[in-house]
Amino acid sequence: MRVWPLVIVTLVLGSLSGVGMTFWEFFRTVDDYGLLAPQGRHANTRSATGDGRPAARCVVENGQEHDFEVMDVKAKGTHIFRFRNGGGAPLDLDAGPTSCSCAFADFSEKAVGPGKATDVTLKWEAKGASQEFLQTADILTNDPARPVVRLTIRGWITQRLRAAPEGVNFGGMSSDRGAGAQFDLFGYYEDRFEIVDYQWTNGKIEEFFSVRTEPLLPEDIDDEPHAKYGLRGFVTVKPGLPLGRFSQTIRLTTDLADAPPVEVSLEGSVTGDVSVFASSEVWNGRLLEMGVVKTTEEKRVRLLVLVRGPHRESFELEVARVAPDVLRVEVEPAESISDLVVKHPLVVTLPRGSRPVSCLGSEPGSHGEIVLKTNHPQAPEIAVVVSFAVE
Amino acid sequence: MKIQNFAPHLFSATMLLIGVALVVGACSSNTSQDTAQSVGTDQGRPDQTQPKASSPPALQLIEPTQLEEASPAADPVVVRQVGLELTSEPDSSDPTLEEPFEGWGEPRATLFITGRQSGYIEPCGCTGLKTQKGGLNRKNTFITQLREKGWNPVGLDVGNQVRRFGRQPEIKFQQTIVGFRKIGYAAVGLGPKDLKLTVTELLPAFLSPSGDEGDKLFVCANVDVFEMNARYKVIEAGGKKIGVTAIVGEELLKKEAISSEIVVTSSDAALKEVWPKLQAEACDMYVLLANTSKEDSKRLAEAFPGFQVVVTAGGFGEPPYEPERLNDNKTWHVQVGTKGMFVGVIGLFDDSSQPLRYQKMPLDARFPDNEAMLDLLSDYQLQLESQGLSGLGIEPRPLPTDRKFVGSIICDDCHSKAFGIWKGTPHSHALDTLIKPPERYSVSRHHDPECLSCHVVGWDPQKYFPHKSGYESLQSDKGLHHVGCENCHGPGSKHVAAENGDIDATDEQLEAYRQQMVLTYDKAEDHCKRCHDLDNSPDFHEDGAFEEYWEKVEHVGKD
Numbered sequence: 042m043r044v045w046p047l048v049i050v051t052l053v054l055g056s057l058s059g060v061g062m063t064f065w066e067f068f069r070t071v072d073d074y075g076l077l078a079p080q081g082r083h084a085n086t087r088s089a090t091g092d093g094r095p096a097a098r099c100v101v102e103n104g105q106e107h108d109f110e111v112m113d114v115k116a117k118g119t120h121i122f123r124f125r126n127g128g129g130a131p132l133d134l135d136a137g138p139t140s141c142s143c144a145f146a147d148f149s150e151k152a153v154g155p156g157k158a159t160d161v162t163l164k165w166e167a168k169g170a171s172q173e174f175l176q177t178a179d180i181l182t183n184d185p186a187r188p189v190v191r192l193t194i195r196g197w198i199t200q201r202l203r204a205a206p207e208g209v210n211f212g213g214m215s216s217d218r219g220a221g222a223q224f225d226l227f228g229y230y231e232d233r234f235e236i237v238d239y240q241w242t243n244g245k246i247e248e249f250f251s252v253r254t255e256p257l258l259p260e261d262i263d264d265e266p267h268a269k270y271g272l273r274g275f276v277t278v279k280p281g282l283p284l285g286r287f288s289q290t291i292r293l294t295t296d297l298a299d300a301p302p303v304e305v306s307l308e309g310s311v312t313g314d315v316s317v318f319a320s321s322e323v324w325n326g327r328l329l330e331m332g333v334v335k336t337t338e339e340k341r342v343r344l345l346v347l348v349r350g351p352h353r354e355s356f357e358l359e360v361a362r363v364a365p366d367v368l369r370v371e372v373e374p375a376e377s378i379s380d381l382v383v384k385h386p387l388v389v390t391l392p393r394g395s396r397p398v399s400c401l402g403s404e405p406g407s408h409g410e411i412v413l414k415t416n417h418p419q420a421p422e423i424a425v426v427v428s429f430a431v432e
Numbered sequence: 433m434k435i436q437n438f439a440p441h442l443f444s445a446t447m448l449l450i451g452v453a454l455v456v457g458a459c460s461s462n463t464s465q466d467t468a469q470s471v472g473t474d475q476g477r478p479d480q481t482q483p484k485a486s487s488p489p490a491l492q493l494i495e496p497t498q499l500e501e502a503s504p505a506a507d508p509v510v511v512r513q514v515g516l517e518l519t520s521e522p523d524s525s526d527p528t529l530e531e532p533f534e535g536w537g538e539p540r541a542t543l544f545i546t547g548r549q550s551g552y553i554e555p556c557g558c559t560g561l562k563t564q565k566g567g568l569n570r571k572n573t574f575i576t577q578l579r580e581k582g583w584n585p586v587g588l589d590v591g592n593q594v595r596r597f598g599r600q601p602e603i604k605f606q607q608t609i610v611g612f613r614k615i616g617y618a619a620v621g622l623g624p625k626d627l628k629l630t631v632t633e634l635l636p637a638f639l640s641p642s643g644d645e646g647d648k649l650f651v652c653a654n655v656d657v658f659e660m661n662a663r664y665k666v667i668e669a670g671g672k673k674i675g676v677t678a679i680v681g682e683e684l685l686k687k688e689a690i691s692s693e694i695v696v697t698s699s700d701a702a703l704k705e706v707w708p709k710l711q712a713e714a715c716d717m718y719v720l721l722a723n724t725s726k727e728d729s730k731r732l733a734e735a736f737p738g739f740q741v742v743v744t745a746g747g748f749g750e751p752p753y754e755p756e757r758l759n760d761n762k763t764w765h766v767q768v769g770t771k772g773m774f775v776g777v778i779g780l781f782d783d784s785s786q787p788l789r790y791q792k793m794p795l796d797a798r799f800p801d802n803e804a805m806l807d808l809l810s811d812y813q814l815q816l817e818s819q820g821l822s823g824l825g826i827e828p829r830p831l832p833t834d835r836k837f838v839g840s841i842i843c844d845d846c847h848s849k850a851f852g853i854w855k856g857t858p859h860s861h862a863l864d865t866l867i868k869p870p871e872r873y874s875v876s877r878h879h880d881p882e883c884l885s886c887h888v889v890g891w892d893p894q895k896y897f898p899h900k901s902g903y904e905s906l907q908s909d910k911g912l913h914h915v916g917c918e919n920c921h922g923p924g925s926k927h928v929a930a931e932n933g934d935i936d937a938t939d940e941q942l943e944a945y946r947q948q949m950v951l952t953y954d955k956a957e958d959h960c961k962r963c964h965d966l967d968n969s970p971d972f973h974e975d976g977a978f979e980e981y982w983e984k985v986e987h988v989g990k991d
Contacts, residue, residue, distance in 0.1 A: 115958065140749020141770075143966050147975070166966065166973055175748045205687070210597050212691030213632045222689060242829045286599060286630075288825035302832070304895075308598055308825060310630045321606035321636035322613070325815075343639065347658075378659045381693055386645075 095129025095155075099184040101192075102158065109196035111267055112174070118165045122192055125158040128184065134161065137179030137189060143167065144176040144194065167198040174198050199229045199267050202295065204305045211278060211309030213316075215350055219280045224305050225257060227268040231297060234270060238294040242304075243287075249279045250289055250307070274305070282311045314350035315420040319343065328408070331391060331429035333401075339393045344425065346385040352417050353383045361414040361422070367395040367431060370411055387413075391431060399430040532791050539779030539789070541670030542583045543719065544575050545743055547590030549772035550625070551601065551882075553608055554809065554872075555795075561871050562797045563970075565773035568611040568808065570799035574775060575615055577799075583779070584670035587616055590745045590768055591678070591723040592623030599824040600816065600881060600896075602633035607812045609637040612649065614804055618667045619651045621678035621721035623745060624688045627655065631691045635660065651678045651721065654702035655685075656695040664706050666713045672780050675715035677706050679732070681724025699724070703736055711738065717780065719743065726767070730756075733763045740788070741766060741778060751776060755790055764788065801872065810875045817879035821904060826881055828900045829892075835923035835948075836901035837890045839911015842928055843918075850917075850987040857985055859915035862887040878906065886963035889916040890923075893962045901925075920959065921949045956982065 102123040109118050126132035132153040136146045143166050150159040167174050175195040182188060209222040228234050236254055241247040257271035265271065276291070289307040323330050323342050334340045348356045354377075360370045373386040389411065400409040409427035555564035578585040593608040594601040605626060612620055626634070638660040640647035650661035664677035679699035690696075703720075710718060720739040722729035726746030733742040737759045743766045751767035751774055758765050766776050772795070779789045816824065844851040854860055866878040866887050877883040885891040889912040890902015898904060901923065903912040918924055927945040930937035937945065951959060957978045964972035964981075971977055 138750060141966075143973075145974075164975075177749065206689055208597055209689045210628050210630065210691070211689075212630055212693065240830075243827050245827075286825050288598070288827065290829065306598075308630075310632055312632055316632055318632075318635045318639060320639040320641040322610050322641040324636055326636075341642075343645070345635075345639070347635075379656075379693065379695065382658060384658070 096186075097126055097130045097132035097153075097155075097182065097184045098128030099132055099134075099182045099187045099190055100125045100127045101190060105191065106193040106195070107163070109194065111197050111199055112167060114167055114198050114200045116167075118167070118194065118196075120163050120194060122161045122163060123158055124153065124161055124180070124190075126153040126155055129155050131155070133183040134159070135181045137181045139178040140176045144178050146178045146180060146192070161192070163192055163194055165194055172198055197267055201228065201230050201297070201300055202234075202303050203227050203229070204293075204303050205265070207304075208306035208308065209276065211307065213310050213312045213349075214278065214282070215280075215314060216282065216284055216311050217280050220278045220309070222276050222278075222307070224274050224276070225261070225265070226254075226272045226274060226293065226303060227257075227262070227265050228270040228297075229267055230269065232269050234272075234295045234297050234300075236272065236293050237296050240292045240294075240302075242290040242292060246282060246287055246289060249282050250291070251277045251279070252291055276305075276307060278307075278309070284311050284313060286310050312349075313420055314348060314352065315356075315415065315417055315423065316347045316349075317423060317425060318345045318347065327426065329389065329411075329425055329427045331389070331427060333430045333432060334391050334395075336395055336397060336431055337393060340391045340429075342389045344387040344389060346387065346413070346423070348383045348385065348417070349381055353381075356383060356385070356415065356417055358385055358413045358415040358423070360411070362410070362412040364410050365398055365400065367391060367398055368409055368411065368427065368429075389427070391429060395431045397431050400428060401430050402428050532793060533777075533779075536779055536789055536791075537781070539583050539670070539781050541672045541674070541780045542578055542585045543674070543741065543776075543778040543780070544578065544585040544587045545590075545766060545768060545776040545778065546571060546587070546772060546774075547592065547621070547721075547723075547743065547745055547768035548623075548770050549589075549593045549608060550595040550770065551593075551604060552771045552773075553604060553611070553812070555773075565794045565796045566771050567795060567805075568608065568615070569801045569805040570795035571772075571775065572611070572615045572805045573799040573802050574793065574795065576802070578777070579616075585616075585777075586618045586667055586669045586674060587612070588676060588719065588721060588743065589617060589620045590623070590721045590743050591621035591680070592625045592745060594629070595625050597625075597628045597630075599633075599819065602629050603812065603815050603819070605629055606633070606637045607808060607815070609649065611805060611808050613641070614808070617649065618669075619662075619665050619676045619678070619721070620649050621723050621745075622650060622652045622655055622657075622661070622680055623723045624680060624684040624690070627657075627680070627685065627690045627694055628688045631657070631693050651676060652680060653677045653706045654679045654682075654697045654699045656697075658693070663702070664710050666710075666715060670780065672717070673713065673715040675710040675713055675718045676721065677703070677710060677719075678721035679703060679724065681722070681728050683728070684724060699728075699732065700735065703732065707736060707738060717741065722746075726765075730758060730765060733758045733765055737763060739763060743768060743776075750774065751792055753792055764790070766790075806872065806874060809872070813875055813877055813880060816881075820879075821881070821898070824881065826897050828898045828902065828904065831899045831901075831923060833923070834926075836925040837899070837912060837918050837923045838925050838928050839889065839909045840914070840916035840918070841909075841911035843916075843924065846931065847917075847987075847991055849991045853985065853987045854917065859919075859985070862915040863913045886968070887915060888912060889914075889918050894965075899923075915963070919963075920951050920956070924949060953982065 102125050105122070107120040109120070112118055124134060134148060134151050134153065136148070139145055145164060147162040147164060148159065153159045161180060163178055165176060173195070174197065175193065178192045180190045180192060182190060203226070205225045205227060209224060211220045211222060214220050239252060241250055252274055254272045254274045257273050261273070262268050262271045287309055290304050291307065292302045292304050294302045318324065319329060319342060329342065329344070331340055331342055346358060358372065360372065363370055369390040369392060371388045371390070373388065375383055375385045377383050400407055402408045409429060411425040411427060413423040413425070415421060415423060552566050554567045554569070555561060575585050575587060589612065594605050609620070634657060638650055638657060640649070648660065648662040650657070651663070651665050652661050653663045655661070664675065667674045667676060679702060680696070682696065682699060685696055718739045719741045720732065720736065721743050722732055723745040724732070726744050729742055729744035729746055733739060740762065741764050745768065747767040749770065751769040755764035755766045757763070764778070766778070768774065768776060775793045775795060777791045777793055781787050781789065840851065840854070863878060866880070866883050867876050869875065869877060881896040884903070885896045886893045888903035891898045926935075927949050929935040930942050930945045960978070960981070961972065963969070966973055972981065
């Protein structure tokens, strides 16, 4: 029967401690992420409960979040958050981290007496238009329940006109085939506009480009937040551009007074149907750099020959010449890697025991060379220059 | 409000149970059993087909322990110093950084999580390394330190190494990946900006230098780049098996014009296909690198609750101090921040009460430079130099007007006082700071269009191209070197020609050409901020800063 007092004490103690700790738990602050706010050096040294002493209590009277809705990209925003001390001890405020250097907090007073209020002004400057803007600024306090108060500003940054995308990448184009792309031009302030003039900035290749525009459908305009009107531009690149990269820009002038021209960049690469690749650590697009290899070591590098176009399935290649003869080249079986591309792997090896030789290109013509013979009508021969030395 | 802590409830429950046990014991001779609830088992994981006995124990995620009243030692986010070399004061406004990794002990392995470099292979801006964060240099130093501590870091990146497209971003992308391989990253995701690059320039970065086609650095479940990326990877570190996969959000890809040769499928369908394969690997933990919006990555975390860590490329600004908890605390939703300025370190422990811990670490000046990455940065600049402007696809563009740049030396003929004021400002040797930078001086940058655009005459500062008659190289007219008169006042050819009598101009035209060259105070601030933007010149945007800077450069009238 002596057990019973022990049982009763245990039950009472357990219940009281559980209730007490749970009750205390309700005074802990969590932020929007469901995380515990960090304590750090601003952790309270006075308890809201337990020792009976008064504590500061931070209240943001007009809410911690401000939505400025729409703002021009050149404008600066400010909003005043009113902080009040609802506690019995002085409330200390300080600036904590902001989510970007574009936002910062300004304090009219950093020490707030019991029952008093102060203004914390959040200022921000947007960068980049036609996008959602959401930034935060943490205010550190000595309120034991709210050591960090996170202020949030959100909205949408806009500008008068915007091209989407601002740049079009045609990727790799075949030299004998053209390509097309489109872009949208949105207006955010006026109900209508039109293109009155356009200009190609790269006159050297102007003849290969053409553009036309038509109004966007209402549903396409609705998809773009805060847009009031839009045009769709269709750009065509004609075949015949020389091999290699190209870069063009179209500068569009509208009938909107004082609106600067809008530019859309057009870039791409005209490649033959046959391209050679290796890791960027050894290949710069023209030269295969195998480095300096000891005669007691072996070095292997994988090259890929990618074939596109109508001849890709019937494409064959073989090694026609290798110089110097220390280099070994092995052709591996071809493999279709998509409906459009077939890859032909090659392994280039400097075997162990190779004789010393220098092909680092210190003199003209002193590089190594691999020549591949193919049955492609436009690329009957592929030459790969190799830089290496064996010591 | 949430009840986040099991400890007090466990304590009171235990006390109650002891009481019940004593009652039962007093009433009968039966013994009692502890039926404490287990947390974080296979519950919630889809398709758990293996018998519990043979599957590895699931990692348990628990709430942070209850804090004692106002004691930094008890704060779960204040961590112990692990001997990192401090070259500057830690960010004192972030309480978790006063002593990072406090209470960690020795993790079996660590996840070293980064992403959204967005072209910033060096710290954001040029206002002094001490005040900036990010860059490959500091990533390498930090991961090396973790490796030397025996913490077995596993480098994971969620993608978006660049933000523009063109030849320079392509070179930068390739160099970044070379850097990642040197740093020892285990898996790198893809982002829409990466995939926008020309495929012919993407592929060399995908290929392993060893030539081993099985050695794939890039991971993506729903994007196929010529079969050169893996759909998932299993990484072993510190005796832990970590299954990793990645996706790119289809909505983000729709906004970018990517090559039709890159095959894109639905992220949901791809993960449905990949998840069973990953699960069959019986990993200790599963990580999803989600290059998509924060909302979409949360949706995927909830749709695929088997991932204990979901890294998102969404979110704004700095990542929060702690990851967001999803799926009843079984999944950590980790943000990486922007511009590659932060690393999220997740420690993997054998402690069942706290198997994972998190530390957000800014890549600030506490991490000194290292030779390997300085060499890489130098190589990057050498590549830009060897390409030249035309190789980078940069052609001087015509000015919107018919004026041309003449160079600051011409201005000195009539405006010697203004020229003298200018000579006393940093503007007058801006190009020199690229040729011999005050920091990282071994890496010159005067062939880098992204730097030149604000350090010479005649360039568009935000689009990195020269106008015709602007600076093109060191061989250009000396008057076009540095931030010259015409950077602020505009091209002066008409004004100079009219004043010199080289063209016929009426008095009205003469006056009009003079007025074209005037930059008034009310228009100056916007004009200055084209170069002194938030990235490169944050001090310029503080209250009162412009007025202070204006006083140093102001000059009025002819002379």
